[in-house]
């Protein structure tokens with residue numbers, strides 16, 4: 489059940505007296521790359537101010553990949569970085585520790601009073617069901633009220649347990665704070681007992697093979713046959729995209745651990761983009777450019793989308809463009825592209841220049 493234990497009339501009421509009113513709509517802020525950094529690592533922390541304005545989201549990670557001995561240093565480091573940095577157009581997110589860990593209560597009770605006014609989104613790992621979101625929701629409301637915050641902090645869940653996947657729709661609808669979901673392929677693979685040891689990406693063993701050639705109707709099983717590697721994550725990403733779209737929140741691919749294989753990383757990101765994801769995680773500075781490129785519609789796609797919008801006039805009926813039928817439905821597809829391009833152009837001057845440059849061409853083409 490969505491909206492779970494709250495009746496529809498109470499869904500948008502604050503969960504604590506004095507807490508900010510929940511948002512009715514999650515803002516579509518560009519978040520092509522959610523860049524992870526370890527706030528307890530001095531080298532990484534030193535790079536954060538320079539990344540402002542160059543990446544859509546900076547995420548101070550407190551969970552996995554932070555050594556147990558460094559958990560407190562990471563939390564304190566994040567507070568210090570947030571207080572000292574003007575994030576401008578870049579969002580600040582954090583990933584807190586798991587809800588059953590010894591650190592999470594201190595994460596929340598420290599971060600919200602200290603930097604709650606700067607934190608846009610809290611990513612919650614290993615979410616199993618709506619009950620996990622309800623717990624965080626109420627606690628955040630109490631802490632926001634106590635801190636006198638005016639803007640609600642949003643919540644993002646990582647889909648990385650089999651039970652979480654089974655409950656994906658109720659997780660998305662558990663609170664008006666829900667901003668989105670990310671795929672967590674590493675923990676999910678472990679929880680499902682999948683037999684891959686990679687952090688995201690494909691596997692050469694997960695494939696389909698073309699049929700054997702036949703001679704006089706007899707299959708030649710000795711002949712060499714092409715194989716095609718399949719995407720281990722297709723099913724989960726597709727479920728995640730549908731659940732997010734149904735609840736008006738945003739789906740993301742997660743980590744791609746083979747930092748050196750930028751080509752396969754780009755492929756995995758693009759599959760997610762094409763299926764409907766709005767962004768991905770970046771674990772290393774070199775993955776930011778890949779994410780920004782992949783999750784920004786291409787100039788050609790935007791040009792085509794604008795031509796369809798222009799050709800469709802009042803948006804009804806059917807027209808032929810370049811030998812292809814366009815109608816009300818394909819117009820909606822094109823509007824997704826055009827709206828995304830506008831949102832990204834507003835924060836990315838280089839992209840704006842590219843999209844503006846084709847604006848004139850596509851106008852000319854549609855007039856011709």
Ligand SMILES: CC(=O)SCCNC(=O)CCNC(=O)[C@H](O)C(C)(C)COP(=O)(O)OP(=O)(O)OC[C@H]1O[C@@H](n2cnc3c(N)ncnc32)[C@H](O)[C@@H]1OP(=O)(O)O
Nearest residue numbers: 524525526531532535549552553674687743747771772773
């Ligand atoms: C399954 C999951 O939960 S995934 C999410 C959790 N994992 C993470 O957050 C991992 C984040 N990334 C990292 O820890 C690191 O990038 C690693 C360990 C993968 C690689 O680190 P390194 O071996 O230092 O990489 P490399 O030598 O190429 O780094 C080059 C420079 O970029 C810096 N750098 C590396 N990663 C980052 C980052 N995420 N943010 C900022 N700076 C970074 C390094 O400190 C180094 O700085 P320097 O030039 O001043 O020495």
Ligand SMILES: O=CC(=O)O
Nearest residue numbers: 648672673674675
């Ligand atoms: O947290 C991410 C994952 O893949 O696990």
Ligand SMILES: [Mg+2]
Nearest residue numbers: 552648672675
């Ligand atoms: Mg994980």
